Structure formats: structure tokens, C-alpha cells
Amino acid sequence: MFVIRAIATIIWRDVRQSYASGGTWLPVIFYLSAATLFPFAVGPDRDLLLQTGGGILWIAALLATLLPLDRLVQPDLENGFHDQLIARGFSDEILAAARLVSHWLSFGPPLLFAAFLASGLMGLEGAALGTLLASLAIATPALAGLAVMIAALTAGLKGAGALGGLLLVPLAIPLLIFGAGSLSAQGSSALMFLAAISLLLVAITPFAAGAALSALRE
Amino acid sequence: MNEGQSTGSSNRLFAEALGCVRGGRILFRGLGFALEPGQAGLLTGPNGVGKSSLLRLVAGLLQPSAGICTAPETKALCDDRLALDEHLPLEQALGFWARLDGQSEAAVSAAMARAGLGHLAEVPVRYFSTGQRQRARLARTYLAAATLWLLDEPANGLDSDSVAQLGSALQAHLDGGGIILAASHIPLPIAFDLSLQLQPLEELEACL
Numbered sequence: 001m002f003v004i005r006a007i008a009t010i011i012w013r014d015v016r017q018s019y020a021s022g023g024t025w026l027p028v029i030f031y032l033s034a035a036t037l038f039p040f041a042v043g044p045d046r047d048l049l050l051q052t053g054g055g056i057l058w059i060a061a062l063l064a065t066l067l068p069l070d071r072l073v074q075p076d077l078e079n080g081f082h083d084q085l086i087a088r089g090f091s092d093e094i095l096a097a098a099r100l101v102s103h104w105l106s107f108g109p110p111l112l113f114a115a116f117l118a119s120g121l122m123g124l125e126g127a128a129l130g131t132l133l134a135s136l137a138i139a140t141p142a143l144a145g146l147a148v149m150i151a152a153l154t155a156g157l158k159g160a161g162a163l164g165g166l167l168l169v170p171l172a173i174p175l176l177i178f179g180a181g182s183l184s185a186q187g188s189s190a191l192m193f194l195a196a197i198s199l200l201l202v203a204i205t206p207f208a209a210g211a212a213l214s215a216l217r218e
Numbered sequence: 219m220n221e222g223q224s225t226g227s228s229n230r231l232f233a234e235a236l237g238c239v240r241g242g243r244i245l246f247r248g249l250g251f252a253l254e255p256g257q258a259g260l261l262t263g264p265n266g267v268g269k270s271s272l273l274r275l276v277a278g279l280l281q282p283s284a285g286i287c288t289a290p291e292t293k294a295l296c297d298d299r300l301a302l303d304e305h306l307p308l309e310q311a312l313g314f315w316a317r318l319d320g321q322s323e324a325a326v327s328a329a330m331a332r333a334g335l336g337h338l339a340e341v342p343v344r345y346f347s348t349g350q351r352q353r354a355r356l357a358r359t360y361l362a363a364a365t366l367w368l369l370d371e372p373a374n375g376l377d378s379d380s381v382a383q384l385g386s387a388l389q390a391h392l393d394g395g396g397i398i399l400a401a402s403h404i405p406l407p408i409a410f411d412l413s414l415q416l417q418p419l420e421e422l423e424a425c426l
Contacts, residue, residue, distance in 0.1 A: 002320065006318050009314065009317045009318050010318070013303075013314055017303065020305075021305075078299075079299055079300055079301055079302075079304075080297065080299025080300060080301035081301045083274075083277075083279055083295065083297070083299070083301070084295065084301045084315075085318075086277075086278065086279055087277040087278055087279060087293055087294075087295045088293075088318070088319070089278070089291070217279055217280060218280075
């Protein structure tokens with residue numbers, strides 16, 4: 001009971017800090033500007049936008065994942081927060097899991113909101129809009145997990161942000177394939193594959209990120 | 219080489235045949251000491267000899283490469299990093315650790331007063347001077363209500379009044395049955411029961 005309250009305290013601090021520092025809104029603004037630019041670039045052809053819009057919104061979501069990479073893990077390592085928590089007996093895995101939850105809370109819902117707004121620009125509505133939001137809702141925990149894993153792996157390296165981008169994009173390809181694929185006609189099986197991949201990534205995040213964090217102390 | 223372990227807990231600090239390897243280099247080995255409740259130990263030695271590593275090892279942040287280390291379950295580490303949210307006022311920044319450690323808000327005020335920071339409760343931590351930051355680290359340590367205090371250069375950047383204040387806080391902790399292990403170049407105004415002089419390993423081998 002005490003441990004659960006302590007972990008809730010840690011998650012609450014992360015979430016509050018993320019919303020207060022504006023770190024939450026940066027991906028949202030990026031997402032909306034990418035979605036706004038696309039119709040300008042390809043022209044206001046309604047059919048074309050309907051066909052490609054969902055895919056573009058998915059790519060934008062993936063790229064928006066990259067933005068907060070360098071502030072996920074590095075600051076807490078630098079200012080000693082992480083060590084203080086370890087000295088209190090929390091394991092790296094627990095802390096990585098807490099980071100995953102807190103990052104999703106400050107990344108997932110705002111991104112879904114932005115996707116909802118942006119879908120209007122692409123003319124997506126009805127079932128297609130529902131599928132897009134469902135696929136993003138399923139995938140954002142996995143994207144948050146990937147971000148936490150890669151932030152932990154690259155923490156302390158020079159140019160961690162750029163390297164993190166290079167590492168994250170290939171790992172996110174399965175999510176993109178099934179996520180954007182779910183928007184096509186035979187979408188429902190793609191959505192299930194997406195859910196399976198998302199579950200896998202979320203499940204391994206605490207262990208992979210935790211191993212990276214404990215290796216950093218050696 | 220035997221894998222060392224730092225498990226188990228007791229109300230005393232006990233180390234036996236402790237060894238530490240950092241970056242492929244042996245920092246120390248065969249280190250043994252014991253501190254009972256109410257006792258304080260002082261770590262001395264030249265820079266880079268492994269004082270901070272020993273403190274981190276006792277705190278559970280490093281695994282010993284050999285030997286055994288048992289420490290009380292509750293440990294407070296005061297190293298050179300602040301571990302407080304810089305944009306928050308001191309009281310709120312300390313409040314995070316108070317909630318985590320199950321301490322009351324009164325304990326936060328008491329810790330700030332003991333560190334001589336009571337008048338800065340509303341000031342964001344990023345405006346603090348060097349000495350005030352050091353006192354904020356100490357306040358965080360006092361607040362943890364831990365049995366074992368691990369202090370890495372606790373008097374760095376403190377003026378003489380603050381050092382005296384630190385001394386009375388340390389003495390109060392010892393009187394309450396606490397244990398202190400401190401590394402300091404600046405003389406601390408308490409009586410140490412144990413003095414551990416770490417020496418560079420090459421010189422040690424030359425002596426043997």
C-alpha cells in the first residue's frame with residue numbers, strides 16, 4: 001500500500017512537471033502543424049486527402065514521439081532524483097514502469113485530442129475517424145514505451161536526441177504498418193496485430209529501460 | 219573474483235572485505251568496518267580514491283565487486299546533486315520527498331529550519347546560492363528520517379555558522395540512535411568514533 005502511494009507520488013510529479021513545463025504541448029503543436037501543412041502541400045483534393053490523410057496523421061504521431069525523448073530520463077539522472085529513489089529501495093524496473101505510465105499520461109491523451117482536431121483538416125469522419133482514434137489509442141502506450149526505452153538507452157550520450165530518433169523510427173515501423181493499415185478496408189485484423197505489438201512493447205519497456213538505467217550506474 | 223553483495227538489513231552498518239571496481243580499476247579492496255547505532259565514521263583520503271564510490275555502494279547504488287555490506291534499511295544520501303525540482307519553491311520541492319517518505323508538512327518546516335532555510339521556503343530552488351543549495355541538500359537529508367546518513371562533503375560551500383548548525387544536526391541524529399558515514403575535507407564539529415583513511419591502491423601495495 002505504501003509502495004503504491006509512493007509510486008503514485010512519483011508519477012504525479014512527472015505528469016505535473018510535464019504539463020507545467022510545456023513539454024506536453026510541444027508534440028501537440030508539432031502534430032497540428034504537420035497536419036495543417038499537408039493539405040497545403042498536396043492541394044485541397046478531397047478524395048486524395050481522404051485516402052492519404054490517415055497515413056499522414058499516423059506518420060505525424062510517430063514523429064511527435066521523438067520530440068520529448070531528451071527530457072524523459074536524462075534530467076532525473078543528472079539532478080540525482082533517480083539515485084535518490086534507488087537509494088530508497090525502488091528498483092530500476094519499477095521506476096521505468098512509472099516513467100512509462102507518467103509519459104503516456106502526458107503524451108497519449110493530448111495526442112489523441114490533436115488527432116481529433118487534425119482529422120477535420122483531412123476530411124476524415126465517421127467510421128474512419130473512429131478507427132484512426134482507436135488505432136492511436138492502442139498505439140500511444142507502445143510509442144511512449146519505445147520513447148522511454150530509447151531515452152534510457154541513450155541517456156548520457158552526446159547527441160542523444162538525434163541518435164534516439166535514428167533508433168526509434170525503425171522500431172516503430174511495425175506500429176506504423178498495422179496502425180495505418182487499420183484504416184484500410186480490411187482493417188480489423190490490423191487493429192488486433194497493432195494491439196498485440198503494443199502489448200509486447202509495453203510489457204518489455206520496464207525491463208529493457210530498467211536494465212539500461214542500472215547499467216548507467218556501473 | 220567473488221560477486222559481492224549488499225543485501226539484508228540490520229540496525230548497524232557493517233562491511234567486510236569490501237571491494238569496488240570502477241571503470242576496470244580497483245578502487246579499494248579488503249575494506250572492513252562496523253558502525254553501531256549512535257556512531258559516526260569519517261572517510262578521508264585524496265581525490266579519486268573511492269570515498270564517493272564507497273558511499274554510493276553503501277547506499278545501494280553500486281554493487282560491490284567483493285565482500286559483504288549490510289546497512290540499515292532507511293538510508294539518506296547527501297551527495298553533490300540537489301535532487302529537487304529547480305522551478306518549485308523549496309517547500310514544495312522538499313514536499314515531494316516528504317510525501318514519498320511518508321513525512322508530514324510539519325517535518326518539512328522542521329527540516330528547513332534545521333538547515334537554516336526557513337526564510338527561503340517560498341523561493342524557487344533555482345535562485346539559491348551555492349551555500350543555500352548545499353543547505354537544501356542537507357534539509358532533504360534531514361527530512362528523510364533515515365537511520366543511516368551518508369554524507370559526501372556535507373560542509374562544502376557552508377559558512378562557519380552553517381557548519382556549526384550542521385554539527386548540531388549531526389549530533390542530534392547520533393543522539394537519536396542514528397548512524398553517520400561522512401566524507402569530508404572540512405573538519406566537522408562532531409566526535410567521530412571511526413576514521414577510515416582510504417589510500418590509493420598502488421601506494422598501498424608499495425608499502426606491503
